[in-house]
Amino acid sequence: MKIERNIQRDKEVNDKLENDGWIVLRFWSEEVKKNLDEVVSTIERHIALKKATVIKIYPEEDIPIQMAAEPKQPNRK
Secondary structure (H helix, E strand, O other): OOHHHHHHHHHHHHHHHHHHOOOOOOOHHHHHHOHHHHHHHHHHHHHHHHHHHHHHHOOOOOOOOOHHOOOOOOOOO
């Protein structure tokens, strides 16, 4: 039962973060310890992909660093 709730909570957290514009990458601590280079490579690939996507959207403009680096802000009421 606890594992099922953890899985559900992780899904809810992922959905919230993705809806806020974040890319969610999860790594187990043992994976980081044993395969640090691979983990770093995965993160670098996602950053490069994100940069390429931003550049395609704004090919003729200088992109503000804040826009490229931060997720969109949720609407405040």
